[in-house]
Amino acid sequence: MAVRVLVADDARFMRQLIREIIEPEGFEVVGEAADGRSVVEEFARLQPDIVTMDIVMPKRSGIDAVREILALDPGARIAMVSALGQEALVMEALQAGASDYIVKPFKPEAVVATLRKVAEKER
Amino acid sequence: MDPVKYRNLFLEEATEHLGEIGRALLELEKDPRAGEALDLVFRLVHSIKGMGASLGYDAVSDLAHRLEDRLGRWRARGGIDEPGGLPLLFRCLEGLERMVAAVRETGAAPPPEPELVAALGGPAAAEPAPAKKAQPQPARELG
Numbered sequence: 001m002a003v004r005v006l007v008a009d010d011a012r013f014m015r016q017l018i019r020e021i022i023e024p025e026g027f028e029v030v031g032e033a034a035d036g037r038s039v040v041e042e043f044a045r046l047q048p049d050i051v052t053m054d055i056v057m058p059k060r061s062g063i064d065a066v067r068e069i070l071a072l073d074p075g076a077r078i079a080m081v082s083a084l085g086q087e088a089l090v091m092e093a094l095q096a097g098a099s100d101y102i103v104k105p106f107k108p109e110a111v112v113a114t115l116r117k118v119a120e121k122e123r
Numbered sequence: 124m125d126p127v128k129y130r131n132l133f134l135e136e137a138t139e140h141l142g143e144i145g146r147a148l149l150e151l152e153k154d155p156r157a158g159e160a161l162d163l164v165f166r167l168v169h170s171i172k173g174m175g176a177s178l179g180y181d182a183v184s185d186l187a188h189r190l191e192d193r194l195g196r197w198r199a200r201g202g203i204d205e206p207g208g209l210p211l212l213f214r215c216l217e218g219l220e221r222m223v224a225a226v227r228e229t230g231a232a233p234p235p236e237p238e239l240v241a242a243l244g245g246p247a248a249a250e251p252a253p254a255k256k257a258q259p260q261p262a263r264e265l266g
Contacts, residue, residue, distance in 0.1 A: 014174070015173045083169070
């Protein structure tokens with residue numbers, strides 16, 4: 001059965017790119033969110049297996065969204081999407097409970113490997 | 124990855140973002156401590172950096188990265204607290220607009236003006252990446 005993924009990023013470009021990288025590898029993108037508030041709502045509605053979470057988003061940061069999602073579901077599996085220069089924020093997200101992270105610009109094989117690893121984590 | 128499709132997506136989103144940045148700069152001109160406007164500019168510049176890096180437009184991602192660092196320092200200090208700050212932001216906006224226009228016309232982004240790069244200063248030194256187990260290191264990279 002396909003791993004169900006919710007993709008959160010304020011850039012359509014990035015949402016589309018993640019979708020194109022992971023869908024041929026057996027993941028199913030069940031939803032997209034463009035801000036840190038709607039990702040929490042979509043998580044509650046869709047109950048995905050994994051969330052890919054951009055850090056810099058409008059309305060609420062990706063890190064705040066991680067905290068809210070984990071408050072709803074402590075077993076939620078979230079992979080942060082980070083960029084050059086965001087190392088401290090990635091650490092903060094991991095400390096907040098994110099499972100792992102992927103780095104922009106994306107290396108497709110690394111994205112897939114990381115998401116597979118996150119999907120295998122115990123809930 | 125279809126480069127034409129993603130170039131078009133970049134052009135569409137970057138053009139929207141630059142328009143929004145321009146409007147936010149007008150807000151900041153009225154009030155250099157307008158936190159929401161500064162946050163918006165930061166987020167949009169960050170987004171342009173990510174898209175530029177993904178398509179290999181190094182000039183775009185480099186200028187955006189330097190600008191993002193400068194914006195981050197202003198955010199930490201509660202606003203634009205340097206007399207030359209806003210003019211510098213407007214020059215960066217023009218520089219990014221020129222690059223996006225060049226991508227539209229030629230498919231490549233020209234380097235930014237050296238004076239602009241010098242005025243912004245270097246991007247913050249990269250911190251060590253958080254500890255992570257070794258990942259596959261593929262040859263191809265979307266960026």
